[in-house]
Amino acid sequence: MTLGARLVLGVVLMVAGLLKVTRLDASIQSVRLYQILPWDVTAAVGSALPIIEIAVGLLLVTGTFVRVSAVVGSLLMLAFIIGISSVWARGINIDCGCFSPGAVVDAGQTQYPLEILRDTGLLLCGAWAAWRPRSPFAVDNWLFAPVTEPAEDPDPTIADDKEPAR
Amino acid sequence: MTQNNRERLRQAQADAAKQQRLNRIIGVGAAVLVVVLIAVFVGVLLQNQSQQAVNSSSAITPPNATSDGKAVVVSPGVAKQGAPVVELFFDYQCPVCKQFESIYGSTLNTLAASGDIELHYRTMNFLDANLANDASLRAGIAATCADTVGQYSAFHNEIYAEQPATEGEGYTDATLRATIPAKIGITGDSLTTFQSCYDKQATKAFVTTMGDLGVQDMQTVTKQVATPTVFVNGKNLPFSGLGDPTGLLDLIKQNA
Numbered sequence: 001m002t003l004g005a006r007l008v009l010g011v012v013l014m015v016a017g018l019l020k021v022t023r024l025d026a027s028i029q030s031v032r033l034y035q036i037l038p039w040d041v042t043a044a045v046g047s048a049l050p051i052i053e054i055a056v057g058l059l060l061v062t063g064t065f066v067r068v069s070a071v072v073g074s075l076l077m078l079a080f081i082i083g084i085s086s087v088w089a090r091g092i093n094i095d096c097g098c099f100s101p102g103a104v105v106d107a108g109q110t111q112y113p114l115e116i117l118r119d120t121g122l123l124l125c126g127a128w129a130a131w132r133p134r135s136p137f138a139v140d141n142w143l144f145a146p147v148t149e150p151a152e153d154p155d156p157t158i159a160d161d162k163e164p165a166r
Numbered sequence: 167m168t169q170n171n172r173e174r175l176r177q178a179q180a181d182a183a184k185q186q187r188l189n190r191i192i193g194v195g196a197a198v199l200v201v202v203l204i205a206v207f208v209g210v211l212l213q214n215q216s217q218q219a220v221n222s223s224s225a226i227t228p229p230n231a232t233s234d235g236k237a238v239v240v241s242p243g244v245a246k247q248g249a250p251v252v253e254l255f256f257d258y259q260c261p262v263c264k265q266f267e268s269i270y271g272s273t274l275n276t277l278a279a280s281g282d283i284e285l286h287y288r289t290m291n292f293l294d295a296n297l298a299n300d301a302s303l304r305a306g307i308a309a310t311c312a313d314t315v316g317q318y319s320a321f322h323n324e325i326y327a328e329q330p331a332t333e334g335e336g337y338t339d340a341t342l343r344a345t346i347p348a349k350i351g352i353t354g355d356s357l358t359t360f361q362s363c364y365d366k367q368a369t370k371a372f373v374t375t376m377g378d379l380g381v382q383d384m385q386t387v388t389k390q391v392a393t394p395t396v397f398v399n400g401k402n403l404p405f406s407g408l409g410d411p412t413g414l415l416d417l418i419k420q421n422a
Binding site: 021024026028029030032033035039044048050051052054059090092093139143145146147 | 180183184187191194205206212294295382385389390391
């Protein structure tokens with residue numbers, strides 16, 4: 001379950017990031033089309049977002065720091081949902097620029113409900129993975145492997161003797 | 167006593183193992199964090215640099231550009247005192263802009279030449295993002311390069327004639343740097359100057375900024391980004407009032 005959630009959110013984030021990372025100037029432009037952030041901030045956000053998406057996607061797919069990266073991934077989705085809702089409410093017609101540089105589209109071509117539904121699904125994936133971060137095929141399993149205690153004396157009856165007898 | 171020693175040894179081993187686990191987690195975590203930070207830093211830096219490279223090397227501002235870098239003036243210096251400032255926002259790849267141009271272009275040019283209006287062309291390039299090419303930007307560069315040899319308006323008018331029938335095919339370099347100049351009679355030294363400007367993308371920074379500022383102004387005034395858009399004295403001219411081109415000046419004056 002967590003493995004599925006991890007892979008879905010991770011792969012989607014990686015694809016979204018990779019499609020945009022080669023055209024950062026266009027990525028900046030699509031951030032601007034949302035008309036939320038101040039003009040100068042958009043340049044930094046537009047350049048950094050695809051890279052962060054790829055990084056978080058990689059961490060989720062490989063299962064590294066699942067809880068932390070799932071939280072970051074969920075926050076990204078939450079931000080996207082807020083962004084899309086905001087342009088929808090303000091009557092701005094753009095496509096979300098999620099998987100390609102965003103663009104102005106005709107009023108009839110906006111897909112806001114679908115985009116929000118998709119991001120909500122991904123948000124749930126992220127929330128699940130953050131809640132139950134343990135899953136097979138994860139770097140975390142090696143990374144957070146519990147310390148293997150040296151074999152204890154199997155006989156509990158002599159346990160008391162182990163207390164330093166002062 | 168021996169048991170106590172054994173216990174202590176065991177405890178030390180366990181502590182060492184725990185420490186090792188902690189080091190491993192911190193190490194990997196720090197490595198991931200550092201790699202991501204470097205990637206973001208390099209990305210933003212490269213992006214900034216690619217913009218500055220255009221700014222510094224042989225950058226040209228078209229001679230008829232407005233001082234705020236928002237537009238290029240058509241028929242500069244002839245506008246009468248108090249003539250309304252008409253700003254036309256367009257994108258060379260936009261079919262509706264071509265349509266608008268074919269209906270109102272010559273009238274606007276005439277009004278600008280007679281000084282009844284001050285005509286500002288504001289070239290946008292956001293369609294490049296929609297159409298996944300760079301033809302709007304290159305067409306904008308070509309037109310502003312034509313301004314350096316005094317042929318801005320003629321070049322602008324001719325670009326739409328070459329607009330590909332299918333939106334998204336874009337303009338070829340050959341069309342922009344050879345076909346159109348030949349058509350409007352840019353030859354000899356002028357042609358060399360023009361082509362060198364185009365090949366070096368010398369006006370790219372100006373055109374990019376013009377596009378950014380245009381998107382910004384449209385967002386502020388009309389709450390949307392669309393071409394064509396016309397401002398009269400900084401206010402949006404509703405296209406609902408548009409009719410025959412002969413009534414254009416009256417419409418402009420009403421909205422001034």
